[in-house]
Amino acid sequence: MNDAAAAPSSIDLHAExxxxxxxxxxxxxxxxxxxxxxVKDRIRETAALLLxxxxxxxxxxxxxxxxxxxxxxxxxxxxxxxxALKMAGLLxxxxxxxxxxxVSVTRDDLVGQYIGHTAPKTKEVLKRAMGGVLFIDxxxxxxRPDNERDYGQEAIEILLQVMENNRDDLVVILAGYAxxxxxxxxxxxxxxxxxxxHIEFPDYTDDELFEIAGxxxxxxxxxxxxxxxxxxxxxxGLRRAQPHFANAxxxxxxxxxxxxxxxxxxxxxxxxxxxxxxxxxxxxxxxRASRVFRGGLxxxxxxxxxxxx
Amino acid sequence: xxxxxxxxxxxxxxTDEQISAQVEYCLSRGWAVSLEYTDAPHPRxxxxxxxxxxxxxxxxxxxxMMELEECRKAVPDHYIxxxxxxxxxxxxxxxxxxIVNRPKVEPTIRMDRTEVDGRSIRYTHGIVR
Numbered sequence: 093m094n095d096a097a098a099a100p101s102s103i104d105l106h107a108e109x110x111x112x113x114x115x116x117x118x119x120x121x122x123x124x125x126x127x128x129x130x131v132k133d134r135i136r137e138t139a140a141l142l143l144x145x146x147x148x149x150x151x152x153x154x155x156x157x158x159x160x161x162x163x164x165x166x167x168x169x170x171x172x173x174x175x176a177l178k179m180a181g182l183l184x185x186x187x188x189x190x191x192x193x194x195v196s197v198t199r200d201d202l203v204g205q206y207i208g209h210t211a212p213k214t215k216e217v218l219k220r221a222m223g224g225v226l227f228i229d230x231x232x233x234x235x236r237p238d239n240e241r242d243y244g245q246e247a248i249e250i251l252l253q254v255m256e257n258n259r260d261d262l263v264v265i266l267a268g269y270a271x272x273x274x275x276x277x278x279x280x281x282x283x284x285x286x287x288x289x290h291i292e293f294p295d296y297t298d299d300e301l302f303e304i305a306g307x308x309x310x311x312x313x314x315x316x317x318x319x320x321x322x323x324x325x326x327x328x329g330l331r332r333a334q335p336h337f338a339n340a341x342x343x344x345x346x347x348x349x350x351x352x353x354x355x356x357x358x359x360x361x362x363x364x365x366x367x368x369x370x371x372x373x374x375x376x377x378x379x380r381a382s383r384v385f386r387g388g389l390x391x392x393x394x395x396x397x398x399x400x401x
Numbered sequence: 402x403x404x405x406x407x408x409x410x411x412x413x414x415x416t417d418e419q420i421s422a423q424v425e426y427c428l429s430r431g432w433a434v435s436l437e438y439t440d441a442p443h444p445r446x447x448x449x450x451x452x453x454x455x456x457x458x459x460x461x462x463x464x465x466m467m468e469l470e471e472c473r474k475a476v477p478d479h480y481i482x483x484x485x486x487x488x489x490x491x492x493x494x495x496x497x498x499x500i501v502n503r504p505k506v507e508p509t510i511r512m513d514r515t516e517v518d519g520r521s522i523r524y525t526h527g528i529v530r
Contacts, residue, residue, distance in 0.1 A: 190461055191460045191461050193460050218464075219459060219463075219464030219465075219467065220460070220464065222460070222461040222464045223461025224460060224461070258463070
C-alpha cells in the first residue's frame with residue numbers, strides 16, 4: 093500500500109489537462125466568445141500555470157497556492173461578466189475553488205447605509221462567495237475619495253483581509269472601466285499588490301460585433317435577410333460613433349428593438365396565416381427604422397447640434 | 402454532566418473538520434444553516450440566543466465555519482449549536498441540530514420529586530452549577 097501513497101515520479105501534463113476538464117472550458121471559451129484574443133491568451137496562460145502547479149504538488153515539489161485574484165478592465169459590453177463565469181468554471185475544474193459558483197455584486201451589496209451596517213453586509217456577501225468566485229462589478233465605486241467618512245473604505249478593508257487570509261477559499265475578481273480602475277488601484281495600493289492577474293478586454297471590431305449579432309440571433313432562432321445584414325453592418329459603424337456605445341450590449345439592445353419592430357410589422361401588415369419563416373425573419377426595414385440612422389436619440393442629437401453651433 | 406441533545410451528542414465532540422463535513426451535507430440538501438448559543442442548557446430552554454441571521458444562499462461550509470469561529474471567540478464558555486432549517490413546503494422546520502461547543506465545566510441537571518395530591522409525584526428539573 094505504500095507505493096500508492098508515494099508521489100509518482102513523472103506526470104503527463106496533457107493527460108492532466110484533458111482529465112481535469114479544463115480542456116472543455118477552454119474550448120467552450122474559444123467557441124462561444126468571439127474576438128477577445130488577448131483575454132483568451134491570458135486565460136490559457138493562467139490555466140497552464142495552475143496545471144503545472146497542480147502537477148508540482150502531486151510530485152511533492154515545493155508549491156504555494158498561487159494568488160488568483162484578478163482584475164478585468166475594459167469598456168462596457170466587452171464580456172467581462174461572461175468571462176468571469178467561465179473563469180469560475182475553469183478554476184473549479186482545476187480544483188482551485190471548491191464549488192465554482194459566481195457571486196456577482198456591486199457597491200450596493202457591500203456597503204451599508206449607516207454606521208455598523210457595512211461590515212455585516214460585506215461579510216454576508218463574502219460568506220456566500222466562499223468556495224467560489226466573487227465578482228465585484230465597477231469596483232472603483234467602493235472608494236469615494238471626495239467623502240472621507242464614506243463606508244466604502246470599511247468594505248475595502250474587510251475585502252483585503254479576506255483576500256489575504258482566505259486565498260484557498262475564494263477568488264475575487266474586480267471589474268470596471270480601464271481608466272477608473274487605474275485610479276482606484278492608485279489610491280488603494282493594497283489591492284494592486286494582492287491582485288496578480290490584470291486582464292484587459294479590448295473593444296470589439298465591427299466584424300466581430302457583426303458575428304456576435306449573428307450568434308445572438310441564432311440562439312433565439314431568428315435570421316436576417318441580406319438587406320438586413322447590410323443594414324446591421326451600417327448600424328454598427330454608425331452606433332460606434334454615437335455616445336454611450338457599449339459594444340456587445342448595444343448590439344443586443346439593437347436586436348431586441350429590431351425584434352420589437354419586426355413583431356409590430358407582422359402584427360399590423362400581415363394578412364392571413366404566417367409561417368415559421370416569416371416569424372423568424374428580420375428584414376432590412378426592421379433595422380433601418382432605428383434612430384441611430386437619424387443621428388441617435390433626439391435629445392442627444394439636438395445637444396450635439398447646439399454644440400456644433 | 403454531559404448535556405445530550407440534538408444529533409451526535411452521545412459521540413465524542415466533533416472536530417472542526419467533521420463539523421464542516423456535516424454542514425456540507427446540510428447545504429447539499431438545501432437547508433439554511435444558523436448558529437445559536439446559550440449558557441442555560443435546560444431541556445425546557447428551547448430558544449437559544451441567535452448568533453446572527455440564518456445563512457441562506459450559502460454554497461460552501463467555510464462561511465459557517467467563519468461564523469462559528471467568531472461565535473466561539475465571543476462566547477467561548479457557552480453552548481453553541483448549529484441548526485439546519487428545511488424550508489421545503491410541508492416541513493418548514495429545523496431538521497437537524499447539533500452542539501458544536503461546550504463550556505469547560507458543564508452544569509448538572511438535578512431532578513426534584515414533589516409529592517402532591519396524596520402520593521402522586523411531580524418532577525421538576527433545575528440546573529446546578
